[in-house]
Amino acid sequence: MDWTASLQGLIGGVLIGLSATWLMATLGRIAGISGIIGTLLTARPQGDSTWRLAFVLGLISGPVVLMLLGGSLGNVAGNGVDVTGEVIGEPAGGVALMLVAGLLVGLGTGLGSGCTSGHGVCGLARLSVRSMVATLTFLVVAIVTVFVVRHMIGGGA
Amino acid sequence: MKRETIKTIMGYIAGLIFGLGLAISGMTDPARVLGFLDLAGAWDPTLMFVLGAAVVTNFIGYRLVLRRPHPLFAERFQLPTRQDIDGRLIGGAALFGIGWGLSGYCPGPAFASIAGLTGPLVAMLVAMVAGWFLARAIPARG
Numbered sequence: 001m002d003w004t005a006s007l008q009g010l011i012g013g014v015l016i017g018l019s020a021t022w023l024m025a026t027l028g029r030i031a032g033i034s035g036i037i038g039t040l041l042t043a044r045p046q047g048d049s050t051w052r053l054a055f056v057l058g059l060i061s062g063p064v065v066l067m068l069l070g071g072s073l074g075n076v077a078g079n080g081v082d083v084t085g086e087v088i089g090e091p092a093g094g095v096a097l098m099l100v101a102g103l104l105v106g107l108g109t110g111l112g113s114g115c116t117s118g119h120g121v122c123g124l125a126r127l128s129v130r131s132m133v134a135t136l137t138f139l140v141v142a143i144v145t146v147f148v149v150r151h152m153i154g155g156g157a
Numbered sequence: 158m159k160r161e162t163i164k165t166i167m168g169y170i171a172g173l174i175f176g177l178g179l180a181i182s183g184m185t186d187p188a189r190v191l192g193f194l195d196l197a198g199a200w201d202p203t204l205m206f207v208l209g210a211a212v213v214t215n216f217i218g219y220r221l222v223l224r225r226p227h228p229l230f231a232e233r234f235q236l237p238t239r240q241d242i243d244g245r246l247i248g249g250a251a252l253f254g255i256g257w258g259l260s261g262y263c264p265g266p267a268f269a270s271i272a273g274l275t276g277p278l279v280a281m282l283v284a285m286v287a288g289w290f291l292a293r294a295i296p297a298r299g
Contacts, residue, residue, distance in 0.1 A: 002201075005183060009206035012182020016207065017214025019175035021222060026167035028228035028235050031175065033265040038289040050161060051168030056268060058169040062176020063185055064272045075183025077192055077201060081273030088273030089186025091281070092261045098281040102267075104256030105281075106288020109264060111295065112249025113237075116263040117175075119250070120208055125215035126236070133242050138254035145258025146194040 008075040020121050027051060032118020033059070034109035063087050108138070163230050176269045182207040185270050187261025194258055245297065 020031035029036075029051075040052040066073050066087045074086035081088050091098060109115040112134055114123065119138075123131020183189040183203055192201030227233055257263050260281060262270075267281055 002203075005189075005201070005203050006206050009182045009203040010210045012178040012180070012184065013207040013210025014214045015174050015178030015181065016211040017216075017218060019171050019178060020211070020215040021218025022167070022174065023171040024219060024228065024234065025222040025225075026171070026229045026231070027164060028231040028233055030235070030237065031171060033175075033263075033268065034289070037264060037268060038292075041286055042289045042293055048164075051164045054165045054168035055172035055175075058172020058174075059176040059179075059265070059269050060172075060271045062173050062178070063180035063269055065173070065177060066180045067272065073181055074185075075181060075203070076186035076189065077183060077203075078186055078188030080186070081270075081275060084273040087180050087185060088270045089183075089188050091275055091277035092187040092191055093259070093277060095277050095280040098260055098262075098277040099284045101256040101260035101262065102281040102284025103288045103291075104252050104259070105262065105264065105267075106256075106285035106290075107292050108249045108251070108253025108256060108288070110249065110289045110292020111245050112253055113239075113246065115253060115265070116208070116257075117265050121211045121215055123237075124212045125219050128237065130237070130239060130242060130246060134246055134250040137247055137250035138257060141251045141254025142194050142258035143196055145255050146191055147197055149259065150195055151197050 005075055005077070008073075012075070016117075016121055017125075020117070020125070023055075030118055030122045032114050032122060034106075034115040035113070035118050038106075038110060112138075160230060167230060175265065178207075178211070179266055179269045184266045185273075187266075190257075190261040190263075190266070194261075249292070 023029050023031045036052050067084050076086050076089040079090045080086050119131040119134040179185050189203050193204035
């Protein structure tokens with residue numbers, strides 16, 4: 001087992017948890033990425049678009065800060081995108097696959113009211129039954145999907 | 158300082174820490190995410206450590222924060238109140254699971270990876286936003 005990768009996972013996970021706690025402590029909001037960005041982009045502005053936009057800019061600048069520090073703090077397992085060194089990995093497929101995947105991720109997190117952060121990091125921490133059901137569902141379905149793609153069809157992601 | 162400015166700064170800091178966490182943990186690499194989801198392959202446990210550490214940290218954090226009467230810079234805590242398990246929740250989560258398994262991207266890492274923009278990532282992001290619009294167009298009952 002790659003202990004360095006696991007340790008970085010733990011450290012990064014603690015940071016993600018602290019971010020969610022911070023957002024609740026200061027603004028009283030759930031740190032759900034699909035909710036924050038989805039509302040920002042698809043809902044009529046209601047006066048609190050500013051913190052959402054700032055959150056997204058922060059989210060994007062996190063990896064940039066790591067790149068500026070030299071990139072060695074990144075944790076990619078595959079190939080990194082050229083300019084980003086070890087910080088941001090290459091997509092696992094081409095444009096056509098990503099169009100399908102993106103539509104499913106958007107539609108699914110929209111209908112299901114959350115993603116890995118909202119249901120996973122925040123919902124599980126609140127012991128929400130809805131979030132536990134959602135998290136278990138998308139984890140199991142994703143595992144089955146990867147099994148089908150990699151071990152039954154072959155190739156692809 | 159105006160309250161709106163403070164809220165903006167707090168939002169930025171939250172996003173920055175979140176983005177740093179995703180990058181340090183390697184979640185900005187779809188290969189790592191797919192390695193975790195591929196139980197029958199060379200299994201990569203990293204995502205388990207990330208999610209576990211995030212949930213435990215936030216569980217403790219929420220315990221400390223939510224006993225206060227209100228957030229520091231807002232009037233009230235805005236927590237989800239729904240408790241029902243319906244088809245929209247489970248069906249949505251299942252569709253999301255398929256997309257996540259195909260790409261290795263969930264919304265956070267996909268947007269956090271914009272600094273390493275590639276054609277496929279653009280396609281992922283555009284389609285994701287289209288999916289959010291589509292979800293809003295589907296009425297809650299019916």
